[in-house]
Amino acid sequence: MLIKKLQEKMNVLERSDLLRHKWIAQSQTGTQQMLLSATQLNPSEQTLFCSNDYLGFANHPDILYALKEGVDHWGGGSGASHLISGHMRPHEELEVMLSQLFLRLIPDNRCLTFSTGYMANLAVMTVLGDASSEIFSDELNHASLIDGIRLSKGKVNIYKHRDYDALDNLLSNSTADTRLIVTDGVFSMDGDRANVDVLQKLAHKHDAWIVVDDAHGYGVIGDEGLGSLESEQLICDRVILVGTLGKSAGLSGAFIVAHQTIIEYIFQTARSYIYTTAPLPAISYALLKSLDLMHGDAGRQRRGHLRVLEHHLRCGLSDLLGKYPAAGLSISDSVSPIQAVIVGQSQRATDLSDGLNDLGFRVPGIRPPTVPIGTSRIRVTLSADHSIDDVDRLMNAFRILFNKII
Template sequence: QRINGRELLMFCSNDYLGLAAEPAIAEALAEGARLWGGGSGASPLVSGHSAAHEAVTDTLARWYAPHIPQARAIGFCTGYMANLAVVTALGDEHTEIFSEQLNHASLIDAARLAKAQVTRYDHADVAGLRTLLAASAAKIKLIVTDAVFSMDGDLAPLPKLLALAEEFDAWLIVDDAHGFGVLGATGRGSLEHFGLSSERLILVGTLGKAAGLAGAFVAAHATIVDYLLQSARNFIFSTASPPAVEHALLASCALIDGPLGAARRANLVALQAQLRDGLLALIDRHPRLGWSLTDSATPIQPLIVGGNAEVMALAAALEAAGLRVPGIRPPTVAAGTARLRITLCGTHTAADVDVLLTALERAAAAQECAA
């Protein structure tokens, strides 16, 4: 990435498969513009829903058919809008929403905007959630969670959450923004990763991260999708996404599903192991700094530094060395857990990771000397 005239090696992008810069995607986008022009020209229910939109949602419905009986998909312009749409449409005055402590801001905002009662449960606390569900008298219960937590990189215990949904007649809404395209043998995300299947699953996926473009979708049982078509205000009252983008998304889906996607997911797994091994060795060499890692098995690999000043100094040192890894501070994360949120891409190389680890070693030694 070029910033202020300098080329920097990025370890902060959510372009997990490197598809945003893939020539085939650029070519498909240009082809889509030639075929469809610019914008969609209307909201989906008026005339904005094109054959290109339909092809994408049909593809995604087929992808999730093994995981959600009678699966259908509906498209949105952003993941934020998709989360708002699902939670506010389903969360009426007869509903209780059980919201994970570390959910993304869009899910938190969605719960606030819904007419439902909102109950927050502690991070990954399945036993605590079970107690809350058992005490609920709500007619409709929604368990709402990220699949991959964006600041920590850890996975929600989805099999256990789905078991609770089955036991207590609840729906499980899963925001798979950071799992789609990355997790699972074919990139279907967290449901494939865990081998889950249930009509109680409502999956939100984003198309601006691993897919390399823009947009989002909801995959769910046909009854749920039909309801969203008629009730999700974010869908009904928004201009549809440009059909050229949808045309390019078909190319992206083919890449995710094909040999290139498989190769880049395999590369991510290897890079994650290399990075974690290197970071753990670095932490062992500099114990006085108090750095630590989260329990992450995803491309999101946060290095917990602690203090705000320390993490910003570390980020500045990396940028001076030609690396872009911004510091993340409160209120985005809890006080005392400021961090470098290192994210890997399938087009990174082992040599790139070595460059990062070398720069971190130099910065760590400098901070330890200054302490």
């Protein structure tokens, strides 16, 4: 009965063109990767425009060297959860480093690290979203924030994407003793950004706090790469910042930086921190190197190149889309290495993504429920390891496919 029910549910997904397939990578990540899809017999070399390795740090020789050194010094697994015996010196040093990096933006802060961003978001939302709290969440927030909110006990309000007047109204009507505004810093499927400056003003006006998930901003935005908060040049005394370490930092993990009392309470009570094995200490050890590079000249230079690529891609895409005014295509309002071509129906996104694959590019089609119905898209992500020539080749592939499909 169960098997039959599940099969029927998957048949429905298939008929709506919403079934997901896996790709098996046959080589390390980078701008070029050998990939094998479920529908191919042999792997093919693809130019990747889908990785979150924005700075190209996943294969940086100094970081890989540090990772090996970390294994030599600290061994393999941590052996236990953080609060039993798994919290080792590299974990601690990473937290101290991150805390200091953000000190001028988030005063009186402390940092707590996690195995993944998903777990960090669950921790923040379940711990702070208690029964006397009210949560105000942007409708396009990442699934991990949404799941954290679903697990919380707070009253939930969803506001229209970046509609801060609507948010102001909702906050005015709140009588809760804790008000939590929750937003992505850089929205993961559009590449546009929350206005942290406005949110901070609203937080002061309504005695609220802001949870900023900066998974896609950290390392990418700001001269030092501190992310969405840095570019606003604010003192973010009302911000609880979540950042991930598996994207720009090229490894894995996540952190929360916030006022020390908030962090201490998360440390004491968050189930996704307490009841899980601490990550490999070698990863934290290598992250120390990665962050050193990321916030120094190497990171600065790579961020500069990313800006050039973003501009080149956006100009090329808007020229190209201008040639198909009746096709109902648009590009997202992005100011980041995430650039989305919104095509509407799922089938169209799948056809374009498959077509790009045949031409040697892995650029995923993103469909509901990841994005709202009718806004399926091709999501291009850039890496500092791409060249202008890579982007030109991608544009050419789009041109070929638009002529054929649109």
